Amino acid sequence: MRFIGKEEIENIAIGAALLGTGGGGDPYIGKLMALQAVEDYGPIRLLSIDEVPDDALIVPSAMMGAPTVMVEKIPNGEEAVAAFKAMKEYLGKEIFATMPIEAGGVNSLLPLALAARLGLPVIDADGMGRAFPELQMVTFYLDGVSATPMVLSDEKGNNLLLNTINNMWAERIARTATIEMGGSVMLSIYPMDGKTVKRSAIHHILTLEEKIGRTIREAKERNEDPIEEVLKLTNGHRLFKGKVTDINRKTEEGFAKGTATIEGxxxxxxxxxxxxxxxxxxxxxxxxxxxxxxxxxITVLDSDTGMPITTEGLKYGARCVVIGMPANPKWRTPKGIEVAGPRYFGYDLDFTPLEDLVNKEWN
Structure with a gap:
């Protein structure tokens, strides 16, 4: 166990935005929420996966909705607490700890803010190792864990408890509810025991995020290229460099969808x-x-500072570097590719591992 304070949160916010591949909510908002919670309630206990009892109840916490909505609809923190308390009341059991559902701006930092307020530890693990747009796109789903019971809470005080027949229905119903509740909500989701977390989660993700953030900051202090240092740390590859010449973005069906064009x-x-x-x-x-x-x-970094740029932060004229990083091996399995590969999203191509694409280009 170790404690997470303000410096660690600053670094985690950078690393979370980078691993969030443009999504996961505004990292600045998440950082402010976590910093304020530490200011009010003190440092947060971070547990390694082997410190979690097998029979402990773990409930991840997260934001669901379009990142573009959060720019104007900033959470006040009460939504996450309400969702967590409603889950505890429904299950009738004390919750041992929370954890991120994904690596992403607000979704890596929201559990830290919630844990500080409730005096709970956070587990150094998540369910993606990156960010994905849909609820079933987690390693827990790959191992057959149910997303429900799940609680959605909004800033108006509405709570919605869902029990669905499978995780695809959880996504469909929760997405519709999220749209009606203003485009973004806070969740308590995928309740499970410690043994399941150890088997299904991606371990040490918050530590990796903190290391990425620290690497970028220290590289800039030494006048070194932060992007090169990040690539070394993540086994990543530089894919493209240029400036944004067009951005077509719209909020549709509860998602921020679009295409950006970058001139080399x-x-x-x-x-x-x-x-x-x-x-x-x-x-x-x-x-x-x-x-x-x-x-x-796939992540976009500012070409001068190495700082990650989210999908809602992409703007005309931005000078950037596009990098690629290999996914956790869990996602490169047949089921992982079925759940979150390019064909699921409507792209007419088969998944090819990043390193194979890079080697093909070099050859």
């Missing part, structure tokens, strides 16, 4: 990169080839 510079001059996203970046391609596709990670 330097080694990529005379070429264009097209980024397709649904909350998160799902496909990076040029006119001639695929650069990277889901479930591998």
């Amino acid at each position: 510079v330097e080694d990529y001059k005379e070429d264009e990169c097209f980024l397709h996203f649904q909350n998160e970046h799902l496909l990076a391609e040029t006119k001639d080839k695929v650069l990277c596709s889901t479930p591998d990670l």
